[in-house]
Amino acid sequence: MANIYYEKDCNFDLLKDKKIAVVGYGSQGHAHAQNLHDSGANVTVGLRKGSSSWAQVEKDGLKVDTIENAVKNADVVMILIPDEVQKDTYEKSIAPNLKKGVYLGFGHGLNIHYGLIVPPTDANVFMTAPKGPGHMVRRTFTEGSGVPCLVAVYQDVAGDTKDIAMAWAYGVGGARTGILETTFKQETETDLFGEQAVLCGGVTELMKVGFETLVEAGYDPMNAYFECVHEMKLIVDLIYEKGFEGMRYSISNTAEYGDYITGPKIITAETKEAMKGVLADIQSGKFTKDFMDDYNNGQKFLKSKRASEAEHQVEVVGKKLRSMMDFGFKK
Ligand SMILES: NC(=O)C1=CN([C@@H]2O[C@H](COP(=O)(O)OP(=O)(O)OC[C@H]3O[C@@H](n4cnc5c(N)ncnc54)[C@H](OP(=O)(O)O)[C@@H]3O)[C@@H](O)[C@H]2O)C=CC1
Ligand SMILES: CC[C@](O)(C(C)=O)C(=O)O
Numbered sequence: 399m400a401n402i403y404y405e406k407d408c409n410f411d412l413l414k415d416k417k418i419a420v421v422g423y424g425s426q427g428h429a430h431a432q433n434l435h436d437s438g439a440n441v442t443v444g445l446r447k448g449s450s451s452w453a454q455v456e457k458d459g460l461k462v463d464t465i466e467n468a469v470k471n472a473d474v475v476m477i478l479i480p481d482e483v484q485k486d487t488y489e490k491s492i493a494p495n496l497k498k499g500v501y502l503g504f505g506h507g508l509n510i511h512y513g514l515i516v517p518p519t520d521a522n523v524f525m526t527a528p529k530g531p532g533h534m535v536r537r538t539f540t541e542g543s544g545v546p547c548l549v550a551v552y553q554d555v556a557g558d559t560k561d562i563a564m565a566w567a568y569g570v571g572g573a574r575t576g577i578l579e580t581t582f583k584q585e586t587e588t589d590l591f592g593e594q595a596v597l598c599g600g601v602t603e604l605m606k607v608g609f610e611t612l613v614e615a616g617y618d619p620m621n622a623y624f625e626c627v628h629e630m631k632l633i634v635d636l637i638y639e640k641g642f643e644g645m646r647y648s649i650s651n652t653a654e655y656g657d658y659i660t661g662p663k664i665i666t667a668e669t670k671e672a673m674k675g676v677l678a679d680i681q682s683g684k685f686t687k688d689f690m691d692d693y694n695n696g697q698k699f700l701k702s703k704r705a706s707e708a709e710h711q712v713e714v715v716g717k718k719l720r721s722m723m724d725f726g727f728k729k
């Protein structure tokens with residue numbers, strides 16, 4: 399089992415006297431940069447020239463510079479731009495400007511694990527990967543909590559790279575809930591599997607097919623949306639807090655009986671075999687090759703799926719319902 403650490407195990411002072419560059423100001427970038435800044439670190443956000451995020455960084459009260467300049471002066475560089483652009487940006491704008499002995503950080507291990515980025519031998523390479531979306535990393539931090547983080551070390555020349563990774567987790571709020579120690583391989587392969595088979599691909603497909611089944615049988619689309627999409631959060635919140643048993647305590651006996659009878663009819667032995675195939679493609683590097691090939695082909699597949707999914711009835715109905723009802727979430 400992994401080692402688990404908390405705030406008392408971290409030394410945030412290690413980062414306080416260092417110049418930090420956070421490359422990117424998207425989902426993870428804005429959260430890491432702002433949380434570290436609020437924790438007392440000296441952060442500069444690195445952006446490409448002409449970036450649409452430039453004004454937002456200034457509005458948020460943080461320093462901003464080009465990627466080249468931000469990296470040139472930095473003791474710690476954290477790369478938080480999309481995985482598919484990291485190799486090109488690293489080679490053109492980051493690598494030529496890295497200080498000797500720099501601490502080079504990642505929020506996900508894909509580029510290192512599959513050898514897309516080969517760091518200099520004098521660099522200390524670490525990962526601090528929040529186990530949640532960047533906007534939740536920021537939101538929970540401002541609420542006094544945090545998203546748990548995985549930390550890993552790929553290269554440790556200085557001898558304290560794990561301490562830097564843990565200090566980073568402290569600064570972004572992850573140590574408030576817990577830090578798990580892992581490796582680049584484990585984080586990368588489990589993260590890709592989880593998001594594809596369960597959290598994102600699995601869940602949205604399950605919701606969509608459930609919605610379609612009800613609508614095609616003549617039921618009201620709004621009713622179908624509530625059943626197959628909206629209520630998912632309320633059920634998952636109970637699982638999040640109390641596990642499957644706690645969720646099943648709150649639902650009716652009718653629902654619990656149906657859960658046991660029907661769940662295994664939907665998620666079958668065949669589904670598990672398909673999951674094994676998904677994992678094999680991740681482990682062999684096939685998924686990452688296909689993903690990068692699509693990127694190098696103008697992201698034709700990604701863009702066409704984005705467009706067709708947005709037009710699906712489940713999205714159209716959901717958008718309408720969310721505009722008509724106050725579900726109490728922050729936009
Ligand atoms: N999204 C998440 O919640 C999670 C992400 N991660 C990992 O964190 C990393 C960042 O992901 P995420 O936050 O989703 O990324 P985003 O897509 O949100 O990153 C957007 C940022 O990257 C910049 N950017 C985009 N393309 C380029 C480019 N070609 N050159 C330079 N800058 C560019 C954008 O700048 P501009 O404003 O100029 O467009 C913007 O600042 C990835 O490794 C990901 O796997 C890990 C855990 C969860
Ligand atoms: C679940 C998707 C994720 O892995 C995440 C938010 O943790 C991602 O890559 O965005």
Ligand SMILES: [Mg+2]
Nearest residue numbers: 529530589593
């Ligand atoms: Mg993840």
Ligand SMILES: [Mg+2]
Nearest residue numbers: 506589590593
């Ligand atoms: Mg991921």
